[in-house]
Amino acid sequence: MASAPMDMTIIQGDCIETMAGLPAKSVDLIFADPPYNLQLGGDLLRPEGSTVDAVDDAWDKFDSLGAYDQFTRAWLTEARRILKDDGGLWVIGSYHNIFRVGAALQDAGFWILNDIVWRKTNPMPNFKGTRFTNAHETLIWCAKSEKARYKFNYHAMKALNDDLQMRSDWSIPLCTGAEREKVNGRKAHPTQKPEELLYRVLLACSEPGDMVLDPFLGSGTTGAVAKRLGRRFIGIEREEAYIAVAERRIAASRQVEMDALEISRGRRAEARVPFGALLETGLITPGTPLMDLKRRWRAQVRADGSIALGKEAGSIHKIGARAQNAPSCNGWTFWHTETAGKLQPIDMLRERYRTEHLSA
Amino acid sequence: MASAPMDMTIIQGDCIETMAGLPAKSVDLIFADPPYNLQLGGDLLRPEGSTVDAVDDAWDKFDSLGAYDQFTRAWLTEARRILKDDGGLWVIGSYHNIFRVGAALQDAGFWILNDIVWRKTNPMPNFKGTRFTNAHETLIWCAKSEKARYKFNYHAMKALNDDLQMRSDWSIPLCTGAEREKVNGRKAHPTQKPEELLYRVLLACSEPGDMVLDPFLGSGTTGAVAKRLGRRFIGIEREEAYIAVAERRIAASRQVEMDALEISRGRRAEARVPFGALLETGLITPGTPLMDLKRRWRAQVRADGSIALGKEAGSIHKIGARAQNAPSCNGWTFWHTETAGKLQPIDMLRERYRTEHLSA
DNA sequence: ATCTTAGCTGAATCGTGCA
DNA sequence: TTGCACGATTCAGCTAAGA
Numbered sequence: 104m105a106s107a108p109m110d111m112t113i114i115q116g117d118c119i120e121t122m123a124g125l126p127a128k129s130v131d132l133i134f135a136d137p138p139y140n141l142q143l144g145g146d147l148l149r150p151e152g153s154t155v156d157a158v159d160d161a162w163d164k165f166d167s168l169g170a171y172d173q174f175t176r177a178w179l180t181e182a183r184r185i186l187k188d189d190g191g192l193w194v195i196g197s198y199h200n201i202f203r204v205g206a207a208l209q210d211a212g213f214w215i216l217n218d219i220v221w222r223k224t225n226p227m228p229n230f231k232g233t234r235f236t237n238a239h240e241t242l243i244w245c246a247k248s249e250k251a252r253y254k255f256n257y258h259a260m261k262a263l264n265d266d267l268q269m270r271s272d273w274s275i276p277l278c279t280g281a282e283r284e285k286v287n288g289r290k291a292h293p294t295q296k297p298e299e300l301l302y303r304v305l306l307a308c309s310e311p312g313d314m315v316l317d318p319f320l321g322s323g324t325t326g327a328v329a330k331r332l333g334r335r336f337i338g339i340e341r342e343e344a345y346i347a348v349a350e351r352r353i354a355a356s357r358q359v360e361m362d363a364l365e366i367s368r369g370r371r372a373e374a375r376v377p378f379g380a381l382l383e384t385g386l387i388t389p390g391t392p393l394m395d396l397k398r399r400w401r402a403q404v405r406a407d408g409s410i411a412l413g414k415e416a417g418s419i420h421k422i423g424a425r426a427q428n429a430p431s432c433n434g435w436t437f438w439h440t441e442t443a444g445k446l447q448p449i450d451m452l453r454e455r456y457r458t459e460h461l462s463a
Numbered sequence: 464m465a466s467a468p469m470d471m472t473i474i475q476g477d478c479i480e481t482m483a484g485l486p487a488k489s490v491d492l493i494f495a496d497p498p499y500n501l502q503l504g505g506d507l508l509r510p511e512g513s514t515v516d517a518v519d520d521a522w523d524k525f526d527s528l529g530a531y532d533q534f535t536r537a538w539l540t541e542a543r544r545i546l547k548d549d550g551g552l553w554v555i556g557s558y559h560n561i562f563r564v565g566a567a568l569q570d571a572g573f574w575i576l577n578d579i580v581w582r583k584t585n586p587m588p589n590f591k592g593t594r595f596t597n598a599h600e601t602l603i604w605c606a607k608s609e610k611a612r613y614k615f616n617y618h619a620m621k622a623l624n625d626d627l628q629m630r631s632d633w634s635i636p637l638c639t640g641a642e643r644e645k646v647n648g649r650k651a652h653p654t655q656k657p658e659e660l661l662y663r664v665l666l667a668c669s670e671p672g673d674m675v676l677d678p679f680l681g682s683g684t685t686g687a688v689a690k691r692l693g694r695r696f697i698g699i700e701r702e703e704a705y706i707a708v709a710e711r712r713i714a715a716s717r718q719v720e721m722d723a724l725e726i727s728r729g730r731r732a733e734a735r736v737p738f739g740a741l742l743e744t745g746l747i748t749p750g751t752p753l754m755d756l757k758r759r760w761r762a763q764v765r766a767d768g769s770i771a772l773g774k775e776a777g778s779i780h781k782i783g784a785r786a787q788n789a790p791s792c793n794g795w796t797f798w799h800t801e802t803a804g805k806l807q808p809i810d811m812l813r814e815r816y817r818t819e820h821l822s823a
Numbered sequence: 824a825t826c827t828t829a830g831c832t833g834a835a836t837c838g839t840g841c842a
Numbered sequence: 843t844t845g846c847a848c849g850a851t852t853c854a855g856c857t858a859a860g861a
Contacts, residue, residue: 120491123563128827168569174741198578198603202565209528209562217595218558220580222632224820229628241601243558251838257592257851259767263739266778268589268852270598272582272632279666299743306767307595357768363749366767369592371839371850409703412724418851429512432783433849457685502836507830518834559836583833588852591837596853600834636835640856654834740846 109355111326115346118318118339122181125337130185131254131313132334134193134325135314136296136305138180139200147368175207178318183211184318189252191308195242195296198447205243213245216253220272221300225279246306254308258367263306277301284322284348291348301328309334311364325348327356333364374461376453378434379408380418384460386452393419393438396446400426402438404456410438419449470695471686471713475706478678478699482541485697490545491614491673491696494553494664494685496656498523499560499599500531509590518653521700530559535567538678543571547691549612551668555602555656556580565603573605576613580632581660585639597667604668615666629667635659644682644708651708652682661688667693683709687716736813737795739768740777746812753779753798756806760786762798768799770798779809 114121158328182192194204194212209215219242226238246253260269275297282298284291301324309315311333317325320338322345329336330353340346381387382404388404402412402422412422419434435453441444473479501523507515520577525531542552552573554564571573579602606613620629644651657757661684669675671693677685680698682705689696691712701704741747742764749766762772762782764769769776772786779794786792795813799806 111522198565198575201578202562202569202575202603205558205562206566215558217597218561219595220582220599220632222580222582226630232628233615235579235604235620236628236630237577239580239632241578243515244595254840255593256767259594259769262767262769262778263737263766264768265735265737265739266781268592268596270586270596272580272599280819298745299740302743353749359749363764364766365771365776366765367769369850374847375840375850390765418847420847427512431849432512433851435849500836501834501836503834504836507837508851511830513831515835515837517833523834538840557836558835559834585833585854587833587835588854589835589837590851591835592851594835595836597835636855639833639854643833717836 104161111330112336113323113326113338113340113346113353115340115343117157117341119177119181121339122178122185122316122318125185125316126226127184128187128190129314130316130337131187131190131311132193133182133186133190134195134301135178135182135313136195136294136319137175137200137204138316139196139210140320172203175200175204179208179211179213180233180368182316183213183247185250186208186247188247189254191253192245192247193242193304193308195240197237197240201241201243208243208245208304212248214247214249215245216245216255217244217262218242222272222274223275224276226277242304254310256307256310256366258364258369260307263303263365263381269303269307273300273303275303278324284352286344292345295322296324297368298324298328298331300330305329305332305334306366311361319348321345322344324351326353327403330356330358333358333361374457375426376456376461377408378449379406381407381449381452381456382408382458384457385458387440391440393440393449394398394446395426395437396439398446414456415416417422472696473680473686473698473700473706473710473713475700475703476699479537479541479644482538482545482660482676482678485545485676486819487544488547488550489674490676490697491547491667492553492669492675493542493546493550494661494677495542496555496677496679496685497535497560497564497683498525498679499555499557500525500528501557501559507590515590516650516653520653521761528563532563532567535560535564536571537573539568542676542678543573544608546607547551547616548607550607551576551613552605552607553602553664553668555600557597557600560814561601561603564765565732568605572606572608574609574723575603575605576615577604578602579604582632582634584636586632586637597598601765602664605663605813614670614708616670620663623663623666623819629663633660633663635663638684644712646704646708652705653702655682655685658684658688658691661685662692665689665692665694678815680709681705683712686713690716691719693718695805736816737768738809740820742766742768742808744816746816747800747809751800754785754806755786755797756799758806783823 108131121194193430196204221240223238229236277296313402314335315329317338320340326336326338391404393402403408404410409416410422419438420432423432426436435450436448438449481589503517557563581600582596589596639659665688673693677690678699680700685797686696686698739771751764753762761771764770770782772782779798780792783792783794795810796808798809
């Protein structure tokens with residue numbers, strides 16, 4: 104129950120102006136669900152405030168696309184400014200707008216990491232039978248630049264998917280039933296996103312305590328899931344009516360207990376153990392023979408933690424690579440010791456070292 | 464240059480120049496598989512040490528995003544000119560290029576009708592564990608303009624999908640095995656598309672006798688399927704080696720009787736539900752204790768869908784097996800939640816997930 | 824002949840930390 | 843900034859060889 108009210112902020116206002124007031128490099132993750140209906144002339148204002156004015160069809164369409172692009176570039180510019188260098192940006196859209204958004208964020212220097220398909224299990228049919236049932240929406244996940252580092256909880260995603268790598272297509276139902284926010288019995292927001300979708304995004308690309316921003320808050324799904332997962336949150340929304348819904352909803356959301364927020368981390372997060380530490384603690388002794396699983400090569404442990412194979416000596420990794428004539432090798436899993444005729448990877452010894460010497 | 468029947472033509476040359484020589488409004492359907500501009504780095508190694516056979520061909524290299532955009536605008540301009548007013552344009556791509564292509568074709572006046580996701584049933588994994596498995600490609604289907612009429616064989620698509628409307632996500636395997644064109648035992652083209660994909664496109668958006676154009680012919684999949692379905696065809700390809708493959712392939716393709724259409728793939732088996740989906744939907748919450756029927760073991764659910772038993776964490780199946788010291792375990796029936804003193808297998812929650820979220 | 828298993832491969836923007 | 847050592851990391855389907 105760590106999340107204090109101060110960690111969950113909703114700001115009423117225009118998303119571009121509001122983001123302009125936030126400090127640079129202060130946000131870990133941005134999830135954006137921008138408007139995509141290009142025909143809503145009233146929704147699309149030129150930066151100087153004038154309304155898009157239709158002249159004839161062709162001109163109007165060009166002008167609408169251009170105005171939408173300008174709007175997209177403007178909010179992406181602010182998003183980029185307030186995003187930390189290792190932060191992530193997610194945008195969701197449909198074929199009406201996602202190609203323009205994707206091109207604009209590439210132009211702005213963002214580096215696409217994946218496009219994700221939200222495959223709706225229960226989409227609305229195409230009633231007229233004139234096209235394919237539009238059964239998905241597209242999300243783009245990107246880092247701040249080509250070389251930028253970014254957060255990705257690979258093992259948590261794998262755990263969430265029954266120990267198979269999480270794919271770029273996600274089958275998730277539409278937000279319906281009890282989860283759908285209602286006002287006077289009618290849906291409170293036309294495009295409320297399912298919490299399952301945001302749960303996956305936030306679990307994949309942020310950690311507890313991170314600052315998450317949603318510049319197009321709407322009914323507040325991102326805020327509700329951020330609170331549930333112990334993330335800090337800022338939501339920006341222009342419409343007072345939506346803010347009322349989101350505030351009520353986020354207030355009702357409950358953070359899960361902190362120790363349940365633990366996720367699978369994988370070996371990269373574990374303390375590094377030099378092979379030599381096994382010798383220093385007597386878990387392995389100089390002179391011990393090492394061999395690969397098929398006993399094709401046989402090396403010998405030396406007192407300084409190097410191993411010798413024929414005339415060559417070096418680290419468990421280097422000699423493993425040399426033996427196979429491979430560019431690299433994980434010596435921990437390649438080399439084995441033999442006990443009573445059974446082979447055991449030296450990684451088991453590293454495991455023992457960690458529990459016996461590093462646990463406390 | 465031309466292959467057997469007069470209406471199957473392959474032209475060697477640059478696609479823009481060649482299209483410029485074709486008459487205006489002469490083509491019913493264009494299927495384009497342009498270079499993706501992948502921008503790959505160095506070699507990529509699989510975990511076991513082998514190297515991924517990457518697309519490193521010169522034809523996929525562009526100096527900049529701007530150069531790629533210019534190329535895209537140029538071929539789209541010619542495509543637009545030679546397309547009949549009620550013709551259709553399909554383009555396939557990945558996140559590397561598809562957003563630029565989509566924006567460019569909207570700018571050129573094309574009207575997007577659907578974006579289609581080719582969901583690969585057997586994609587290459589992400590070997591380094593750095594991103595989501597890139598498991599799909601995207602196709603854009605558009606008409607010549609907003610008001611243009613276009614061809615769509617709605618009932619053929621519905622029949623192909625067990626009398627359900629064809630959706631915008633198509634599950635189709637990669638082109639492998641006997642279908643994959645080989646030269647000297649090696650793949651003839653790095654990006655050969657599966658015939659199932661083109662079959663669906665051509666069946667949906669053209670009729671027998673229509674003129675189909677593929678400006679980036681490659682190994683000739685579009686031509687082979689066009690012939691099979693009794694469509695006329697023009698393919699354009701720059702590389703002589705690919706033309707040789709495509710000519711041989713198209714020559715071997717046989718037109719089918721139109722009533723002998725390939726049977727549609729049945730609906731997939733009952734959807735697999737990852738344990739993590741229960742968390743995403745709130746059917747179970749992080750921190751919930753799980754126990755076996757005899758309450759001998761007690762584990763705790765974590766936010767990523769793994770469960771923790773003592774110091775160990777992993778999938779419901781793995782931890783169930785570990786607890787009993789068994790080689791395997793069905794976690795769905797082994798683990799239970801407790802409500803008012805009564806134990807209930809988590810399989811009941813999976814059942815609820817299926818009825819509440821996957822039924823429609 | 825039939826079953827099992829090892830091996831290979833597919834449009835891929837595929838690492839981190841310290842000296 | 844660059845260089846180098848450490849050592850993390852894979853799914854489905856087909857094919858050919860072995861049992």
